[in-house]
Amino acid sequence: MPIIATQPSVRVVTLRIDGQDLSAREDETIIEVCRENKIPIPSLCWMEGLSVVGACRLCMVEVAGQNRLLAACATRVAEGMEITTNSEKLQRYRRTLVELLFAERNHVCSVCVSNGHCELQWLANSCGVDHVRMPYRNHGYAVDSTHEMFRVDHNRCVLCTRCVRVCDEIEGAHTWDVMGRGSDCQVITDLAKPWGDSDTCTSCGKCVQVCPTGALVKQGTSVGEMVKDQHFLPILARRRSAR
Amino acid sequence: MSRTISIDPVTRIEGHARISLQLADSGEVEDAKFHLTQFRGFEKFCEGRPYREMPALTARTCGICPVSHLLASNKACDDLLAVTIPPTAEKLRRIMNLAQLLQSHALSFFHLSSPDLLLGWDSDPVKRNIFGVMAKDPELAKQGIKLRQIGQTIIEILGGKKIHPTWVVPGGVSEPLDSDKREAMLKMLPEALTIAKDTYGLFKTMVPKFKDEAEHFGTMPTMFLSLVSNKGQLEHYDGLIRIKDAQGRIVEDRVPPSDYPRIIGEAVEDFSYMKFPYYKPMGYPNGIYRVGPLARLNNAESCGTPFADVALAEFHMLQEDSGPVRSSFHYHYARLVEIIFAIEMMQRLLKDPSILDTRVRAHARGNRDEGIGVSEAPRGILMHHYKIDEAGLINWVDLIIATGHNNLAMNQSIKQVADAYVDGNKLSEGMLNRVEAVIRCYDPCLSCASHAFGQMPLSIELKDASGAVIDRLVRDA
Numbered sequence: 213m214p215i216i217a218t219q220p221s222v223r224v225v226t227l228r229i230d231g232q233d234l235s236a237r238e239d240e241t242i243i244e245v246c247r248e249n250k251i252p253i254p255s256l257c258w259m260e261g262l263s264v265v266g267a268c269r270l271c272m273v274e275v276a277g278q279n280r281l282l283a284a285c286a287t288r289v290a291e292g293m294e295i296t297t298n299s300e301k302l303q304r305y306r307r308t309l310v311e312l313l314f315a316e317r318n319h320v321c322s323v324c325v326s327n328g329h330c331e332l333q334w335l336a337n338s339c340g341v342d343h344v345r346m347p348y349r350n351h352g353y354a355v356d357s358t359h360e361m362f363r364v365d366h367n368r369c370v371l372c373t374r375c376v377r378v379c380d381e382i383e384g385a386h387t388w389d390v391m392g393r394g395s396d397c398q399v400i401t402d403l404a405k406p407w408g409d410s411d412t413c414t415s416c417g418k419c420v421q422v423c424p425t426g427a428l429v430k431q432g433t434s435v436g437e438m439v440k441d442q443h444f445l446p447i448l449a450r451r452r453s454a455r
Numbered sequence: 456m457s458r459t460i461s462i463d464p465v466t467r468i469e470g471h472a473r474i475s476l477q478l479a480d481s482g483e484v485e486d487a488k489f490h491l492t493q494f495r496g497f498e499k500f501c502e503g504r505p506y507r508e509m510p511a512l513t514a515r516t517c518g519i520c521p522v523s524h525l526l527a528s529n530k531a532c533d534d535l536l537a538v539t540i541p542p543t544a545e546k547l548r549r550i551m552n553l554a555q556l557l558q559s560h561a562l563s564f565f566h567l568s569s570p571d572l573l574l575g576w577d578s579d580p581v582k583r584n585i586f587g588v589m590a591k592d593p594e595l596a597k598q599g600i601k602l603r604q605i606g607q608t609i610i611e612i613l614g615g616k617k618i619h620p621t622w623v624v625p626g627g628v629s630e631p632l633d634s635d636k637r638e639a640m641l642k643m644l645p646e647a648l649t650i651a652k653d654t655y656g657l658f659k660t661m662v663p664k665f666k667d668e669a670e671h672f673g674t675m676p677t678m679f680l681s682l683v684s685n686k687g688q689l690e691h692y693d694g695l696i697r698i699k700d701a702q703g704r705i706v707e708d709r710v711p712p713s714d715y716p717r718i719i720g721e722a723v724e725d726f727s728y729m730k731f732p733y734y735k736p737m738g739y740p741n742g743i744y745r746v747g748p749l750a751r752l753n754n755a756e757s758c759g760t761p762f763a764d765v766a767l768a769e770f771h772m773l774q775e776d777s778g779p780v781r782s783s784f785h786y787h788y789a790r791l792v793e794i795i796f797a798i799e800m801m802q803r804l805l806k807d808p809s810i811l812d813t814r815v816r817a818h819a820r821g822n823r824d825e826g827i828g829v830s831e832a833p834r835g836i837l838m839h840h841y842k843i844d845e846a847g848l849i850n851w852v853d854l855i856i857a858t859g860h861n862n863l864a865m866n867q868s869i870k871q872v873a874d875a876y877v878d879g880n881k882l883s884e885g886m887l888n889r890v891e892a893v894i895r896c897y898d899p900c901l902s903c904a905s906h907a908f909g910q911m912p913l914s915i916e917l918k919d920a921s922g923a924v925i926d927r928l929v930r931d932a
Contacts, residue, residue: 323508323511325507354503355503357505357846357848358846363505365505431820432507432820434507434511434624435508435621437629
């Protein structure tokens, strides 16, 4: 006899996004509703299957009646909400944010193993970043190539912390964490040990697959060869929450 | 009272440079210098990067000949992996190298040098460019552009894009060739060969007109250094180093490229950012040698393809004695011979059934801490030498670029031409153009930064020792 799953008692709300009347479950966030309805909202830190940190601020939207912008990944929908996802002001903010990411570290796309398969590169393209208006910091960051299978290049990291969350929440290893503040902030393995010396890393490679840029990559790849596969994450996340 | 003439920038070359001529009281040229005025720093900023990034990183040295760096760098990486790449991958890399040779030589001959050769050294500088050539001989200009296009298109078919393809990777190439692509390339080559033969035939008839230039454009005795195949034939991708002296005697032969540090040293002068490589056993600056098409043809016993072998025999007849062809003016001639060779060899390689083999990449990790890759770029032998740490990060780089090998020879050639043509008491456009033109014989590639051709702004001043301008020549952009 089949087991009948109990349906959680959630209400459905109606809202309007970019002039489009939509309905959604009240426990959904704006970004989830946008993704379901193919309304493009950029994001780097948000990823289906991982917890929300609201760090990258690229998914900011305008909500009628609110005097500030709200992060679509961290805001639940509500009855009667009127949301604008792509105003001129938002486009300007997003472009500036992407430019700041490029100016802070050394994302030299042409020589990157993720060239052509990089979320930051796609984002820059969609935001119309044809040049960076701020001066580049040109500060060199280290490359940790001590792991047998993977490599981390901090020059290409955007500090989205997807690696930290997937390692903790899905793999359960919590090898990755964050150290330092401001522009010195960087992701670390096992209290800043070289990755190859990590006692906790299971070499599962999930962090590499969820990384949006060429910061975490497989060893042995040449320029443009690092193609990431993120399809596993929602499946694993659903199985985990069903346990 | 000594004076200095400065030609800044030198035009119709790839990159930025300046020539200075030091004059004695009598107006005779006392000294001549070729200054590379830009600093790139590739050897330094590559440190700390993963070695697999090196092919793409170092290819950015140049937008004209990125394929040459791509190949030398990947060969150095193959050495780091300690692998022998699959035979088909080697053949495919050879084809790309020959296509690069074809497009680069066509650029040098038709776009950069033919204005001097066709329109004359003393012609109106406003018209002395590729557009002037189009006006005078539209068919020739069209053929030159077509020839370069064919070379570029072959690079694109193989590598996915004309400039900075990433298809060549450590261990081989990333994708095998399919039959459609092979047919597309084979279809273009007969037209390329016809153009190359016609141009060669035309230039052969023009050479006697340039007897004076041939006698004064870099005829100093130097050695010639290049790769040759195991059989002593013309070689551009692999092979062994051969050095011949000015009389044609073999000084070094069958030197494995990995042994280059034994024979080549690099000196530094404070007037240029370009290093001065020299033949170590003879010391600096006596160890002067030339590289590039002239050196390759002087060192090769044969080309190994039918029409190029005939052209090679005719090339050797340019020198009246039995020694190597010594005038740098004949770099142009040698380039045309190599264009023919490149097309014939590409046809041969593409017709080889094994070219479609799908085993094109050897996979390995860094198995050595030092790797050397040497190949022949259009302008001469190119050396990439890397050292890596245990994690595979670069900790030392040495790049000896083809143009650098010719640095000593270029400086001496300028002096020779200036001695012959420059009258320090009165400047003329044609006189200074000859000084620039001798540099164009070497087709120096000073960086990827300049895509300019034709008339860059040029201001030449003749000053006395107190700095007072006694003559001025201005060419507007």
